[in-house]
Amino acid sequence: MLDVQDLHTHYGRAHILQGISLQVAPGEVLVLLGRNGAGKSTTLKSLIGLVRPTAGRIRFGTEYITGHEPHAIARAGLGYVPEERRIFTDLTVMENLEVGRLPPRPGLPAWTPERLFALFPNLGEMRTRLGGRMSGGEQQMLAIARTLMGNPRLILLDEPSEGLAPIIVEQMAHAITAMKRQGVTILLAEQNLHFATNIADRAAAIERGRIVWTGTIPALHADPALRDTLFGA
Amino acid sequence: MLSTLLVQLLTGLSGASSLFLVSAGLTVIFGVTRVVNFSHGSLYMLGAYTGWSILSRLPREPLPFILGVLLTVAALALLGALLERLLLRRIYAAPELLQLLFTFGVVLVVQDATQAIWGPNDLPLPRGRWLRSFVEIGDARVPLYDLILIAIGPAVLAALWLLLTRTRWGTLIRAATQDREMVAALGVDQKRLFTSVFALGAGLAGLAGALSLPDGSANLQMDLSIITDAFVVVVVGGLGSVPGAFLASILIGVLQAFGIVVLPQATLVLVFVIMAAVLVVRPNGLLGRPQAIRENPASTTLIRPAEPALRWLGLAALILAAAAPLFVGPFLLSVLTEMAVAMLFAAALHFMMGPGGMASFGHAAWFGLGAYAAALAVKGLALPMTAGLLIAPLLAGTAAALFGWFVVRLSGVYLAMLTLAFAQIVWAVMFQAVDLTGGDNGILGVWPAQWATDRLVFYWLTLALCTAATLVLRTILYAPFGYALRGARDSELRAAAIGLDATRLRHAAFTIAGAAAGLAGSLAAFSKGSVFPGFIAISRSVDALLMVLLGGVQSMAGPIVGAIAYTGLFDLLLLATDQWRAVLGLSIIVLVLAFPQGIAGTAHRLWLRGKEA
Numbered sequence: 001m002l003d004v005q006d007l008h009t010h011y012g013r014a015h016i017l018q019g020i021s022l023q024v025a026p027g028e029v030l031v032l033l034g035r036n037g038a039g040k041s042t043t044l045k046s047l048i049g050l051v052r053p054t055a056g057r058i059r060f061g062t063e064y065i066t067g068h069e070p071h072a073i074a075r076a077g078l079g080y081v082p083e084e085r086r087i088f089t090d091l092t093v094m095e096n097l098e099v100g101r102l103p104p105r106p107g108l109p110a111w112t113p114e115r116l117f118a119l120f121p122n123l124g125e126m127r128t129r130l131g132g133r134m135s136g137g138e139q140q141m142l143a144i145a146r147t148l149m150g151n152p153r154l155i156l157l158d159e160p161s162e163g164l165a166p167i168i169v170e171q172m173a174h175a176i177t178a179m180k181r182q183g184v185t186i187l188l189a190e191q192n193l194h195f196a197t198n199i200a201d202r203a204a205a206i207e208r209g210r211i212v213w214t215g216t217i218p219a220l221h222a223d224p225a226l227r228d229t230l231f232g233a
Numbered sequence: 234m235l236s237t238l239l240v241q242l243l244t245g246l247s248g249a250s251s252l253f254l255v256s257a258g259l260t261v262i263f264g265v266t267r268v269v270n271f272s273h274g275s276l277y278m279l280g281a282y283t284g285w286s287i288l289s290r291l292p293r294e295p296l297p298f299i300l301g302v303l304l305t306v307a308a309l310a311l312l313g314a315l316l317e318r319l320l321l322r323r324i325y326a327a328p329e330l331l332q333l334l335f336t337f338g339v340v341l342v343v344q345d346a347t348q349a350i351w352g353p354n355d356l357p358l359p360r361g362r363w364l365r366s367f368v369e370i371g372d373a374r375v376p377l378y379d380l381i382l383i384a385i386g387p388a389v390l391a392a393l394w395l396l397l398t399r400t401r402w403g404t405l406i407r408a409a410t411q412d413r414e415m416v417a418a419l420g421v422d423q424k425r426l427f428t429s430v431f432a433l434g435a436g437l438a439g440l441a442g443a444l445s446l447p448d449g450s451a452n453l454q455m456d457l458s459i460i461t462d463a464f465v466v467v468v469v470g471g472l473g474s475v476p477g478a479f480l481a482s483i484l485i486g487v488l489q490a491f492g493i494v495v496l497p498q499a500t501l502v503l504v505f506v507i508m509a510a511v512l513v514v515r516p517n518g519l520l521g522r523p524q525a526i527r528e529n530p531a532s533t534t535l536i537r538p539a540e541p542a543l544r545w546l547g548l549a550a551l552i553l554a555a556a557a558p559l560f561v562g563p564f565l566l567s568v569l570t571e572m573a574v575a576m577l578f579a580a581a582l583h584f585m586m587g588p589g590g591m592a593s594f595g596h597a598a599w600f601g602l603g604a605y606a607a608a609l610a611v612k613g614l615a616l617p618m619t620a621g622l623l624i625a626p627l628l629a630g631t632a633a634a635l636f637g638w639f640v641v642r643l644s645g646v647y648l649a650m651l652t653l654a655f656a657q658i659v660w661a662v663m664f665q666a667v668d669l670t671g672g673d674n675g676i677l678g679v680w681p682a683q684w685a686t687d688r689l690v691f692y693w694l695t696l697a698l699c700t701a702a703t704l705v706l707r708t709i710l711y712a713p714f715g716y717a718l719r720g721a722r723d724s725e726l727r728a729a730a731i732g733l734d735a736t737r738l739r740h741a742a743f744t745i746a747g748a749a750a751g752l753a754g755s756l757a758a759f760s761k762g763s764v765f766p767g768f769i770a771i772s773r774s775v776d777a778l779l780m781v782l783l784g785g786v787q788s789m790a791g792p793i794v795g796a797i798a799y800t801g802l803f804d805l806l807l808l809a810t811d812q813w814r815a816v817l818g819l820s821i822i823v824l825v826l827a828f829p830q831g832i833a834g835t836a837h838r839l840w841l842r843g844k845e846a
Contacts, residue, residue: 048418049418050414050417050418069417069422070414070417070418071417071418071419071420071421071422071423072422074417074418074419074420075420080418080419082415082418086412086415088407088408088411088412088415089411090407090410090411091404091407091408091411095404095407095408096408098401098404099404099405099408099416099419099421100419100420101401102419102420146419147419150419150420
């Protein structure tokens with residue numbers, strides 16, 4: 001569904017992504033694992049078009065989206081949930097969802113606020129609350145719900161567990177699993193190994209802007225040396 | 234007595250209404266696009282002229298009047314959309330100040346175009362009987378039209394509020410005001426959003442322009458006079474806040490109406506004092522939100538001492554300049570004097586703008602204060618020229634220190650708009666204080682002392698003083714103070730963490746820049762032999778900005794090259810054409826589009842690239 005070939009991205013003169021290649025199959029959850037600064041967020045930002053890649057190709061479905069404007073990429077069915085969540089703090093929950101709304105896609109059931117409130121019951125109880133008056137966990141759920149309103153075929157989740165209390169992380173894992181069951185393909189960037197391996201089908205390890213390992217979750221668990229190089233001190 | 238008060242209050246409120254219409258458009262456009270649109274005043278002016286063309290052809294009855302006003306609104310909305318699509322769209326990524334400058338280029342072009350289409354005379358609208366009628370309130374007679382205007386303000390506020398809170402478009406606008414990148418990542422095409430916002434803002438400006446006709450006329454001064462007031466309103470109300478703009482309009486409108494009765498000369502100062510008071514208590518305006526702390530990107534080019542090659546070039550240029558009088562005529566000598574003054578003026582602005590990170594849009598205030606101080610010292614107090622040259626930087630520096638105390642607490646466009654407003658107020662004071670300054674007639678006969686009356690001697694004096702002062706600025710820039718200042722500019726938080734007081738550093742830089750500009754102003758006064766309010770006009774501030782931006786803020790050589798190039802080109806332009814505004818405006822537009830880094834900045838990059846290759 002998503003096919004990234006040899007993606008390079010620069011910030012000024014700094015060469016951040018040095019040839020990222022990865023594939024995401026329809027319906028799967030792929031987790032991008034790596035330390036701070038390895039290039040996880042930059043990969044996702046390059047995919048949605050917020051950062052313009054300097055080289056490489058991104059194919060989404062049958063379409064090449066490299067270098068397209070973010071709004072065009074989002075309309076093509078790629079959803080993005082940023083690490084900082086970027087909730088519209090002056091807007092209510094319902095208004096935040098409205099900003100994310102895009103026309104339904106043929107062949108897929110459309111997300112409605114009601115369906116999203118079933119997925120994130122907390123949100124349903126605070127429809128008129130301002131985004132700025134919500135806790136971090138609630139904002140994270142709203143950020144995901146807002147992106148789902150665009151009926152994405154694939155959603156990019158940037159560290160959804162970051163800074164959240166363990167019990168909220170648990171809820172988040174449930175929600176992501178539920179999303180997956182409803183047919184959304186997910187590309188997840190994470191540092192929380194436990195959280196990530198609970199919900200993902202496959203993992204790709206990123207280090208200094210390159211994919212250094214790809215494989216299934218069981219394979220990752222079977223290779224403690226790899227886990228040490230990725231996250232060990 | 235009571236009825237006079239009532240009439241005055243109602244006059245103030247009706248003035249507040251049109252002020253609000255203009256400010257609301259300005260603030261919504263800023264909120265979404267982050268562009269401070271100087272040319273918003275031009276849209277207001279075009280609204281008045283377009284309205285005049287339509288309304289003066291219609292019967293003088295209420296219904297045709299309404300129809301004509303609506304037609305004007307539609308025409309201006311269309312024009313605003315065109316302006317956005319053809320021009321402004323290209324500069325969204327440019328630095329704020331270049332955007333401001335760019336839209337000022339549009340102002341200049343529109344001024345000449347308007348004059349070409351409608352002629353130089355004021356165009357009053359023949360008013361129908363109903364527009365001249367009065368309503369009795371108690372024992373006061375209030376013009377009916379004032380009451381209509383008073384009602385339109387809140388009606389537009391309510392309509393805007395409904396539009397912004399009850400429609401999907403409004404929700405998108407409010408979301409984009411906060412985080413337009415995220416809105417794009419959610420699949421919303423910003424371009425269409427921006428165009429529609431511009432159309433709305435331009436339509437409101439057109440409405441205000443057309444509605445101003447029955448109480449006045451369409452004239453060529455209305456663009457700059459309304460934009461200054463609108464800037465003040467938008468800053469006081471809080472950038473991006475429509476209700477804030479409403480509150481501030483009422484505050485300023487009523488204040489002006491009463492001020493004219495009580496203390497005509499002090500009205501402008503009063504407005505400024507109120508603005509200062511509001512900003513000291515609420516730095517983001519009445520209903521504004523804190524601006525996101527904008528850490529300057531690390532890619533900003535460092536200001537470095539010039540390369541040896543450039544230094545030799547500078548020295549050669551200086552020797553050439555000093556020797557020039559021996560082989561040029563009187564006209565070129567006066568151009569050279571002007572260039573030397575411009576060099577110091579631009580270097581002073583660069584000092585606070587580049588290393589200080591404070592982009593002033595009203596640097597002419599200090600230039601003009603210096604010029605008036607010197608003129609009054611020699612004419613009013615009969616002091617020698619040397620005293621005048623000393624008093625000028627002292628007075629300008631003191632004024633900058635006073636004004637700077639609170640202005641350095643602001644940043645970015647707030648600072649640019651406030652410095653502009655301050656310069657306008659200084660301009661108005663000099664214009665109105667006829668007894669002291671001669672008003673529009675200026676102060677004449679400000680000639681140099683006996684020993685410097687010779688054009689040659691005075692040129693050498695000017696060159697020496699300006700070069701020395703510029704070198705002092707350069708020395709400060711590369712002294713620890715200069716490094717601390719740049720540190721505070723690049724990251725206020727980190728500077729604070731190592732014990733630097735950013736506010737005090739900026740205050741000092743602001744004061745120094747003011748004093749240096751004051752010296753430049755006094756030299757200009759003696760060189761011209763007279764001082765006029767034009768010394769403080771917006772266009773003079775823009776001159777300085779153009780010089781710095783033309784040269785590039787990234788190097789100390791920038792403002793110097795810019796000043797020389799600009800003065801030379803401008804004098805040629807004045808010789809060549811009457812339509813200098815249109816030519817200058819178009820040049821600004823083209824230059825900003827072509828060289829977003831300034832000429833020297835671009836040349837420097839090419840030079841570096843050449844060396845790397």
